[in-house]
Each structure stands twice: as structure tokens, then as C-alpha cells.
Amino acid sequence: MGDRERNKKRLLELLQAEGTGNAHCADCGAADPDWASYKLGIFICLNCSGIHRNFPDISKVKSVRLDFWDDSIVEVAVVLQFMTHNGNLRVKAKYEARVPAFYYIPQASDCPVLKEQWIRAKYERQEFMADGKTMSPSDNREGFLWKRGRDNAQFLRRRFVLSAGEGLLKYYTKEEGKDPKAVINIKDLNATFQAEKIGNPHGLQITYRREGHIRNLFVYHESGKEIVDWFNALRAARLRYLKMAFPELPESELVPLITRNYLKQGFMEKTGPKQREPFKKRWxxxxxxxxxxxxxxxxxxxxxxxxxxxGSREQGYEVYEDLPKGVRGNRWKAGLTIVTPERKFLFTCPSEKEQGEWLESLRDVLSRPLTALNLLTASAESGHSRR
Ligand SMILES: [Zn+2]
Structure with a gap:
């Protein structure tokens, strides 16, 4: 066996070595990473390696399987020793020593801007090291975002002001305007990255309650750092609100409530309560x-x-993989029926794959027990009039 093969074998062994955390990408948690940052001493996935390439002063990457590991590029013996000594868990302890509870740590399925900013914050700006530099976003923030017009697709520059102390996010249409266009309670606010839907890699969807409805705002900022800082500032304000509202709950139970990610989105066709109305395409x-x-x-x-x-299955909610007998969809054949105590909701999906995904996601929700928060929200909502 030549040196190259021996070195590769040693690296592959390191990937599987117990207690190292190397079996998952150091940055996004994806399984079976096969790239290495030999300057940081970690194993990462292909996607994250692409981000690491942007700051070669701090990180240098090579593919474990595809690249040559020999002395032509690096002092391989030193590198192997370094990789052995470090590894994902050790390096994580150093660079993630104090990640704030509100900070969103992306997973493999999250959008690129979240992963890129997480990786830059960790290694390039070193925001989370024990002796690190000052933390970036506080939960007060002011600045401009591009906001999509309510009635047209045009994005306009708007000033946003987040005041965590007041528990409010406001935005203004005029730069010197006195009255905000909207005053949004942090209590009802949710922010999620929706790059694909908005058609912008930094697209953020902000939702809040207004008169019993959910209002959507779609915003972006040219800078990935700015939009992710906004996102985490909103998260910080949300955590602060949740801690006040539910002082008896530990932080670990509040953190998952900060951001509500959609389990699934997409087009289906839907008929009305009589089940004879034409099926209409909806998002x-x-x-x-x-x-x-x-x-x-x-x-x-x-x-x-x-x-x-x-609701839950115990309350009489169910989902079925077809339409009731005698009911036909419009263009799409793959049917779906949601049964609630009040009525049936009938849908058709654009493909069997979509149908399967919707079924799985809806069944997932129906099988979850109702939380105390669900009951609170449900009772608060019943007091609202519907538009
Ligand atoms: Zn990764």
C-alpha cells in the first residue's frame, strides 16, 4: 500500500472513530461527511466544505476520498496527527463554547444563507469562543429591509425597528415618518427563511396575527449577515417574551417554540364544504x-x-389517502381527506409523491398530543371575529 492509500485509510478510520463526533458534519450535522478541514481539524459535508473555501486563511478543505493526501500539498504526517488530536467534538467545544440559546443552529435541510452565516460566525468571526469577541446581535435592532408590497410584487425599502423591551417590531413607510405602518407584537411573531418561495436567497417570511388572521410579510436584505442577524435578533426577542410568559418552563422547552418552521408547503386543489364545488388550486x-x-x-x-x-386523533381528527366515493377531483387524481369533528376537507395533490408527503406530515401532526400552548391559542382565537 502506498502512502496515499495508507493516509486515506487512516482518515476513513478517523471518520468512524467513536467519541469524536466525526460521523456527522461539524457544521450542519449531516450524516457521513467526507470532507476535511485540515486547518481546523474537523470533518464536514460537501455543502459546508463549499462555504469553508471562502475563507482559506482560517479553513482549508480537501475531500477525504477524492483528493490526494500526500506531501505534495501539505505535511501529511502533521495533518493526520492534527486531525486525530482534534476531531468534531473537540473543535466544537472550542468554537461553540457559548452559543446563545436563541441563536439558530442550522441543520442540513436549512437554507444556504443560514449555514453560511453560522459557519462564518463560528470560525471567521469567532463569536462563540469562550474568550471570543463581543457578541453581535442584541435583541434591539434598527435598519432597512426590502419589503414586498402587499398588493404588488415590488420590493420597497422600509425601516424596521425591533424593541425587545417593548416586545414590538415596527416598520415605517417614510424614512422620517412619525407613525409606524405596522406595530407587531413579538408574542404573535414568527420568522422563517423562505428563500425558494420568495425567490431570493436571503428571503425571510415574517408572520403575525391580525384580527384573527395571519399576516405575512416578505423581506430580504442584500447582505447575508444582516438578514441572519435580523433573524437571530427576532429570535432573541421571542425567547425573552417566552421566558416572561412562561416563567415556570425551563429554557430548553422554550427554545423549540421560538421559530415555527412549516412541516410542509405546496399546491393542492381543494373543494368546498358541500363537496360539489369545483376543486380550486391553492397554496x-x-x-x-x-x-x-x-x-x-x-x-x-x-x-x-x-x-x-x-386536533388530535382522540378528538376525532383523521386523514385518509383518498376522496369519498363519488367525488372526483379536477385535474389531479391523488386524493386526500381530512376529517374534523365539524366537516370533511377534500384535496387533490399534483402527484402521488406529494400525496405521500402530505399524508406523512398531516399524520405526524395528528399523532402529536395537544400541548398546553395549543389549548391557550385555541381559546384565544375563539374570541376573534373572522374577516
Ligand atoms: Zn454540513
Missing amino acids: FALDPQERSLLYYKNPLDAFELGQVFL
Whole structure:
């Protein structure tokens, strides 16, 4: 066996070595990473290696399997010793020594801007080291974001002001304007990256409650750092609110409540309560925490057309993989029926693959026990009038 093969074998062994954390990407947790940053001493996935390439002063990457590991590029013996001594868990302890509870740590499925900023914050700006530099976002923030117009697709520059002390996010249409266009309570606010839907790699969706409905705002900033800092500032403000609202709950139970990611989104066709109305194409978004299936005429509408609350199986909610006998869809054949105590909701999906994904996601929500928070929200909502 030549040196190159021997070195590769040693690296592959390191990937599987117990107690090192090397079996998962050091940055996004993806399984079976096969790239190494030999300057940091970690194993990462292909995606994250692409981000590491952007700051070669701090990180240098090579593929474990595809690249040559010999003395032509680096002092391999030293590198192997370094990789052995470090590894994902040790390096994590150093660079993630004090990640704030509100900071969103992305997973493999999250959008590129979140991963890139997490990796830069960790290694390039070294924000989370024990003796690190000062932390970036506080939960007060002010600045400009591009906001999509409510009734047209045009993005306009708007000033946003986040005041965590007041528990409010405001935005202004005029730079010197006195009155904010909207005053949003942090209590009702949710922010999620929706790059694909918005059509911008930094696209952020901010939702809040207004008169019993869910209002959507779509914003972005040219700078990836700015938009991720906004996102984490909103998260910090949300955590602060949750701690006040639920002082008896430990932080670890509040952190998952900060951001509500949709379990699934996409187009389906839907008929009305009589089941004889024509099926109409709608955009659906499933919010598992609120147990709500929201539907819209278009993905970027300001308000939803309606919501289907999804209780638990014990309360009589169920989902089936077809339409009731005698009911036919319009263009799409793959049917779906949601049964609630009040009525049936009938849908058709664009493909069997979509149908399968919707079934799985809806069943997931129905099988979750109702939380105390669900009950609180449900009772608060019943007091609202519907538009
Ligand atoms: Zn990764």
C-alpha cells in the first residue's frame, strides 16, 4: 500500500472513530461527511466544505476520498496527527463554547444563507469562543429591509425597528415618518427563511396575527449577515417574551417554540364544504406547532384564505389517502381527506409523491398530543371575529 492509500485509510478510520463526533458534519450535522478541514481539524459535508473555501486563511478543505493526501500539498504526517488530536467534538467545544440559546443552529435541510452565516460566525468571526469577541446581535435592532408590497410584487425599502423591551417590531413607510405602518407584537411573531418561495436567497417570511388572521410579510436584505442577524435578533426577542410568559418552563422547552418552521408547503386543489364545488388550486402551509393548515390563493399572499385546525386523533381528527366515493377531483387524481369533528376537507395533490408527503406530515401532526400552548391559542382565537 502506498502512502496515499495508507493516509486515506487512516482518515476513513478517523471518520468512524467513536467519541469524536466525526460521523456527522461539524457544521450542519449531516450524516457521513467526507470532507476535511485540515486547518481546523474537523470533518464536514460537501455543502459546508463549499462555504469553508471562502475563507482559506482560517479553513482549508480537501475531500477525504477524492483528493490526494500526500506531501505534495501539505505535511501529511502533521495533518493526520492534527486531525486525530482534534476531531468534531473537540473543535466544537472550542468554537461553540457559548452559543446563545436563541441563536439558530442550522441543520442540513436549512437554507444556504443560514449555514453560511453560522459557519462564518463560528470560525471567521469567532463569536462563540469562550474568550471570543463581543457578541453581535442584541435583541434591539434598527435598519432597512426590502419589503414586498402587499398588493404588488415590488420590493420597497422600509425601516424596521425591533424593541425587545417593548416586545414590538415596527416598520415605517417614510424614512422620517412619525407613525409606524405596522406595530407587531413579538408574542404573535414568527420568522422563517423562505428563500425558494420568495425567490431570493436571503428571503425571510415574517408572520403575525391580525384580527384573527395571519399576516405575512416578505423581506430580504442584500447582505447575508444582516438578514441572519435580523433573524437571530427576532429570535432573541421571542425567547425573552417566552421566558416572561412562561416563567415556570425551563429554557430548553422554550427554545423549540421560538421559530415555527412549516412541516410542509405546496399546491393542492381543494373543494368546498358541500363537496360539489369545483376543486380550486391553492397554496398550503402546514404549521405543526399551531396545528394549523393554512391555505392561500398564491404563495406570497398577505393573508390566508382559510385555516384548518388539526386536533388530535382522540378528538376525532383523521386523514385518509383518498376522496369519498363519488367525488372526483379536477385535474389531479391523488386524493386526500381530512376529517374534523365539524366537516370533511377534500384535496387533490399534483402527484402521488406529494400525496405521500402530505399524508406523512398531516399524520405526524395528528399523532402529536395537544400541548398546553395549543389549548391557550385555541381559546384565544375563539374570541376573534373572522374577516
Ligand atoms: Zn454540513
